[in-house]
Amino acid sequence: MSALLHVDNIGKRFYGFVALDGINLEVQPAERLGLIGPNGSGKSTLVNCICGTLQNETGSVHFDGKVLDGLAAHERTHRGLARSFQLPRPFHSMTLADNLRIPLLYTVRAREGMLHAHGDLAARCHELLQMVGLADKAKRLPRDLTQVEMRKLELARAMAAEPKLLIADESMAGLSHSEVDDILALLLRLNERGITVILIEHIMSAVMRFSQRLAVLVSGKKVADGKPEDVVRNPDVVRAYLGQ
């Protein structure tokens, strides 16, 4: 099976600081990959390079058989890459329904080259809000939401773009156990629909439950990649996390 995402030897520096040093990564269609690493290991920089928020200086990113290098972030979204942010970034002046309307208008419409009737858009927004349990708050503003609801909105908005690959960047940070379970269940449901998911997370119990495969970054380098139970026993990973 050919990889959906192929990150080929990408590197990124911020002035003298090496944030990513020749990262190689492959993600198969419908796979659940956990991406972990201590703070400052380069996880978010890698996501930003994949999604086009940052441009990698070396190497290239291939997605769905095509090279993404040089494409702007919105063009990569049109190709089927979606992400949620570490800190939720809703459109504050818009209702929840309108927040979801944006990717439908700008990505799904652009990709399919067809116009959705107003009713279609509203129905799709409602369906997505229902999926994350926020249908009753469709007309509310994001500021009325709790932390976990904000995370759900973030995921629903990423899903509205109808992606092939979803990158969930610390979607569970700061949540309680039951809230983590909620988000995890949601991500698993999305994966069951055939969507490939990369989960970046510090909550190891959640990562272990979710991931079919685990990749570990330390100081901008990939130090491990494999089955979760093998990776957590890898001496380099143990050293990075426990300093032994």
Place this chain on the structure above:
Amino acid sequence: MNTTAFSLSAAAIGLALLVVAHWLGVDYLYFAGYTILQFIVLATAWNILGGYCGYVNFGSAAFFAIGAYSSVFWYKFHPLPVPVLIVFGAVVSGIVGLGTGYLTLRLRGAFFSIATLAMAVVFQTLVVNWDYVGGSRGAYIIRPESLEVAGLTINYIEYLFALMLVLAVIALVTARAIERSQLGYGLATIRDDELAAEACGVPTLRLKLIATTLSGAFMGMAGAPFPYYIGYLQPQSAFGLEYAVNSIAMPMIGGTTSWLGPLIGTLLLGSAQQYATVTISSAVNLLIVGLMLVAFVIIAPNGLIGLVQERLRARRRS
């Protein structure tokens, strides 16, 4: 109300205003009305970029002046009817808006604002040193007393008032149509969070360029008839601080997220300024702007529209 119905209603209100003004037959009404309508166009134009998109432009006076000086250029080269000059002013200012946007839109926040201010200074320096359009001396435009249209003799200032009324209607209809369109949604996402907008598939750079072009074009439209209105145009008046300040203050007072905001802000502030000009002094204009801005920043930071929306939302929640 759909855009067609709104356009027809706005045109009907405009026509009614014109008939009332003609019936009253007071010249001052045309002069004062022209200034208020001109600021409706300017404030609405500023709001397309500053309010809808969140990019604060301090260079409104430059776009206005480009429209005005393009008319002076044609007056010297080969006089043309004012409606043609308006189109020409819009095209030139729109192109300058596009160019400015292309050069500056990678800047954000205060850096973008400073760049637009610098752009205004650059254009003012160019005009001051361009002898053909009068340079620092300024240029005289001899305005005809009247105009013959279909056998009717129309007072020229009434004609200019009518033209500015049409421009105000066009600006408001356009702003409202943008607000409710896919473009409007896209611009709002840029205002709220540009990074998230890109992640949702919004082509932010393209939308910002559309906004700078449209905003610049409308400001140029507002400036094009100005030399005919004022009769003598000099760089200090065309690039005047009052255009930059008013075009920001008026939407801020009315509310920047809706087409109605700049209209309400202009009616409030513009009327107060006209009243002060007649009863106190024209020099007090900027003082009024300053005081009202301070008051609104404290009482209603999102403008009058924002204040009303907030109250309605609170009532709905309780």
